[in-house]
Amino acid sequence: MQLSRDVLLRAYRQMKVIREFEERLHTEIMTGEIAGFTHLYCGQEAVAVGVCEHLDSVDKIISTHRGHGHCIAKGCDVPTMMKEIWGSSEGTCKGKGGSMHIADLDHGMLGANGIVGGGAPIAVGAAMAAKIDGKGKVSIAFSGDGACNQGTTFEAMNMAVVTKAPCIFVFENNHYSEHTGFDYAVGTNLDIASRAEAFGMKVWRGNGVDFFSVHETMREVLEYVRAGNGPAAVEFDTERFFGHFEGDPQRYRGEGELDRIRDERDCLKIFREKVTQAKLLEGADLDAVDADVMSLIEASVEGARAAPRPTAEDVLTDVYISY
Amino acid sequence: MANMMYREAVLRTIFEEMERDENVVMLGEDIVGGMGTAGGPEAIGGIWSTSTGLFGKFGANRVIDTPISESAIIGAANGLALSGKRPIAELMFADFIGVSLDQIWNQMGKFRYMFGGKSKCPAVVRMAYGAGFNAAPQHSQSVHSLLTSMPGLKVVIPSTPADVVGLLRTAIRDDDPVMFLEHKALYATKGEVPDGDYTIPFGHARLTRAGQDVTIVTCGLMVGFCERVADKLAKEGIGCDVIDLRTTSPLDEEAILDSVEVTGRLIVVDESTPRCSIATDIVALVAEKAYSSLKAPSVMVMPPHTPVPFARELESAYLPSTDKIEAAVRKILAWR
Numbered sequence: 001m002q003l004s005r006d007v008l009l010r011a012y013r014q015m016k017v018i019r020e021f022e023e024r025l026h027t028e029i030m031t032g033e034i035a036g037f038t039h040l041y042c043g044q045e046a047v048a049v050g051v052c053e054h055l056d057s058v059d060k061i062i063s064t065h066r067g068h069g070h071c072i073a074k075g076c077d078v079p080t081m082m083k084e085i086w087g088s089s090e091g092t093c094k095g096k097g098g099s100m101h102i103a104d105l106d107h108g109m110l111g112a113n114g115i116v117g118g119g120a121p122i123a124v125g126a127a128m129a130a131k132i133d134g135k136g137k138v139s140i141a142f143s144g145d146g147a148c149n150q151g152t153t154f155e156a157m158n159m160a161v162v163t164k165a166p167c168i169f170v171f172e173n174n175h176y177s178e179h180t181g182f183d184y185a186v187g188t189n190l191d192i193a194s195r196a197e198a199f200g201m202k203v204w205r206g207n208g209v210d211f212f213s214v215h216e217t218m219r220e221v222l223e224y225v226r227a228g229n230g231p232a233a234v235e236f237d238t239e240r241f242f243g244h245f246e247g248d249p250q251r252y253r254g255e256g257e258l259d260r261i262r263d264e265r266d267c268l269k270i271f272r273e274k275v276t277q278a279k280l281l282e283g284a285d286l287d288a289v290d291a292d293v294m295s296l297i298e299a300s301v302e303g304a305r306a307a308p309r310p311t312a313e314d315v316l317t318d319v320y321i322s323y
Numbered sequence: 324m325a326n327m328m329y330r331e332a333v334l335r336t337i338f339e340e341m342e343r344d345e346n347v348v349m350l351g352e353d354i355v356g357g358m359g360t361a362g363g364p365e366a367i368g369g370i371w372s373t374s375t376g377l378f379g380k381f382g383a384n385r386v387i388d389t390p391i392s393e394s395a396i397i398g399a400a401n402g403l404a405l406s407g408k409r410p411i412a413e414l415m416f417a418d419f420i421g422v423s424l425d426q427i428w429n430q431m432g433k434f435r436y437m438f439g440g441k442s443k444c445p446a447v448v449r450m451a452y453g454a455g456f457n458a459a460p461q462h463s464q465s466v467h468s469l470l471t472s473m474p475g476l477k478v479v480i481p482s483t484p485a486d487v488v489g490l491l492r493t494a495i496r497d498d499d500p501v502m503f504l505e506h507k508a509l510y511a512t513k514g515e516v517p518d519g520d521y522t523i524p525f526g527h528a529r530l531t532r533a534g535q536d537v538t539i540v541t542c543g544l545m546v547g548f549c550e551r552v553a554d555k556l557a558k559e560g561i562g563c564d565v566i567d568l569r570t571t572s573p574l575d576e577e578a579i580l581d582s583v584e585v586t587g588r589l590i591v592v593d594e595s596t597p598r599c600s601i602a603t604d605i606v607a608l609v610a611e612k613a614y615s616s617l618k619a620p621s622v623m624v625m626p627p628h629t630p631v632p633f634a635r636e637l638e639s640a641y642l643p644s645t646d647k648i649e650a651a652v653r654k655i656l657a658w659r
C-alpha cells in the first residue's frame with residue numbers, strides 16, 4: 001500500500017528519534033552520569049515504529065527491559081523520558097522506575113518491564129478489557145526471543161487463544177538473549193512464529209529492519225485482530241546494535257558482525273534508500289528531519305541535566321493510592 | 324590463608340565441590356555465557372563471574388546453561404535433587420524468585436514434610452541480592468525475610484569471602500534445600516580465606532565486634548556498615564556487639580539472647596523491607612525471651628515499606644546507612 005508523504009516523514013522521524021536517543025545515551029552512560037541498567041534499542045527501530053504507527057492511544061502495548069523504542073513509538077514525551085533516565089522527579093515515573101520501567105498509561109503504554117516474560121500475560125488482560133469494551137481495540141505484547149522461552153509467555157499465548165482476546169504477540173528476534181544465541185536457547189528447529197502457531201494462532205513473519213515490511217505485515221495483522229478473530233503472533237527478524245546492557249563486552253559476537261549489521265541491516269539506511277530511490281521523499285527532506293531530531297535530543301539531555309532531583313520524602317509516596 | 328574476592332570465593336568453592344563430588348551440578352541462565360553464538364561457550368562466562376571455567380572443566384551435563392525459564396530452572400533443580408544429584412541453581416537476580424516461587428515454596432520447601440520425611444532435596448539456590456546499583460524495583464531486592472518465613476528452606480547470607488567458602492560448602496553438602504544470598508555489592512570485596520576443607524555450620528552467628536553497651540544484629544552487606552559504626556563509636560568509649568547472623572534460618576537465638584542479656588539494648592540493621600521481616604522476628608524473639616534484660620525499646624534500622632526506588636537520591640535515602648545506624652545507637656543509649 002502506498003503511504004502518504006506525511007506518514008513516511010513521521011515514521012522516519014520516529015525511528016530517527018529512537019536512534020539518536022539511544023546513541024546519545026550510549027555516550028552519556030560512559031560519563032557515569034546516568035545510574036542503573038540501561039538496555040538500548042538501537043537497530044530495532046523499524047519494529048517499534050512499524051507496529052505503533054497503526055495504533056491509537058486507546059490501544060495498549062507492553063514492553064520489555066529494552067523499552068525506550070516502544071515508549072517513543074507509542075507517543076511518550078521524549079524530554080520527559082530523558083528526565084526519567086536521569087532520575088529526575090520530573091521524569092515519566094518521577095525517578096522511581098528509571099530506564100527499565102518507563103510507563104505512560106495515558107498513551108496506552110503499560111510499561112517497560114524488568115522481568116523477562118512479565119509483560120505477555122498483562123497484555124492478555126488488556127486485550128480481554130478491549131474485548132469487553134467491544135470497540136476494536138487491541139493490545140500488543142512486545143517480547144524478545146529470550147522471553148519466548150518463559151512459561152509466562154506460553155501461558156499468555158494459550159490463554160489469549162482460549163479467550164479469543166485481541167492480543168498480538170510481537171516477537172523481536174534479535175538473535176540474542178543476553179549473551180546466549182537464539183540457536184541454543186530456542187529449542188524448536190523452526191522459528192518463534194511456528195511455536196506461536198502451535199498454540200492455535202494465526203502468525204505472520206516480517207523483516208524487522210525494514211520499516212515497510214513491518215508496517216505492511218502489521219496492517220494485515222491488525223485488520224485480522226480488530227475484526228474479532230482472536231489473537232495473532234508476528235515474528236520480526238531484527239538486530240541489536242549495542243550490547244545487551246551498556247558495558248557488555250560482547251565477546252559472543254562474530255568477527256565483523258557489528259560492522260556488517262550496521263552496514264547491511266540498518267533500518268534507517270534501508271528506509272532512506274527505499275524512499276529516495278522511489279522518489280517518495282528527497283534526501284533533503286530526511287536531512288531536515290535529522291537536524292530537527294538532533295536538536296530535540298540535545299534539548300532533552302540539557303533539560304534532563306537541569307531537571308529537579310527527587311528528595312528523601314519522595315521515597316514514601318506512590319506506594320498506595322490511600323493507606 | 325589466601326586472599327580473594329567474594330566472587331572468587333563463590334567460584335572456587337563451586338569448583339572444588341564439583342571436583343570432590345560428581346553429583347554436584349550447576350544450572351542457570353547465561354552461566355556459560357555465549358552458548359549458540361559465534362564467540363562460543365564461555366565467551367562471556369556468567370554475568371557475575373561466579374561460574375567462569377566450570378563448563379570447560381565439567382562439561383555440558385554438569386554445567387547446564389538454561390533458557391530464560393526460572394520456574395523450570397528451580398523445578399529442574401528439584402527433580403535433580405530428588406534423583407540423587409546435588410544441584411546448584413543460579414537465579415541471576417534474587418528478584419526472580421517471583422517467577423519461580425511455586426517451585427521454591429510449594430515444592431522444594433515442602434517435599435520432605437509432605438512425604439512424611441522420606442525424601443531429601445539437597446538443592447542450593449544461589450541468587451544475587453540487594454540494592455545500591457540504582458537497578459530499580461525489580462532488580463534490587465533483599466528477599467531473605469520472605470524466604471526465612473518459609474518452613475523447609477534454610478537461608479544463608481555470607482558477608483565475607485571466608486564465610487562464602489565455609490557456608491557455601493556446607494550448603495552444597497547439606498541434604499536440605501538452601502537459599503544462598505550473595506550481595507551484589509560484596510562480589511568485588513576481598514578477604515582472607517582459610518585453606519583446606521573449611522566449613523561453617525548453619526545456625527552459628529559470628530560476633531564480629533564486641534562491646535558492652537549495645538547489641539547490633541545484622542547480616543550480608545550491612546555487616547560491614549555496622550562494623551564501621553562500631554569502630555567509630557568504640558573510640559568514644561561506646562561498645563557495640565555486632566552479630567553477623569550468617570544464616571537467618573536456622574537462627575542463632577542463643578547468640579542474640581546472650582548478647583542482649585549483657586547489653587540490654589537491641590538494634591537490628593537489615594536491608595529487607597520492614598514488615599514481617601527478620602528484624603521484627605528478632606525484636607519479637609528478644610521481647611519474648613529477654614524482656615527483663617532490656618533497658619530501652621529495640622530499634623530497627625531498615626528501609627521503609629516501599630519498593631526499592633531507582634534515582635540515586637531516592638535509593639540512598641531508602642537504604643540503611645552508617646549515619647542511620649550511628650543515630651540509632653545514640654538514640655538507644657539516650658533513652659531515659
Ligand SMILES: Cc1ncc(C[n+]2csc(CCOP(=O)(O)OP(=O)(O)O)c2C)c(N)n1
Binds near residue numbers: 117174
Ligand atoms: C525473569 C527474568 N529473568 C532473567 C532476567 C535477566 N535478563 C534481562 S534481559 C535478558 C535477556 C532477554 O532476552 P530477549 O528476550 O531476547 O530480549 P533482548 O534483550 O534481546 O531485547 C535476561 C536474561 C530478567 N530480567 N528477568
Ligand SMILES: [Mg+2]
Binds near residue numbers: 174175176
Ligand atoms: Mg533477544
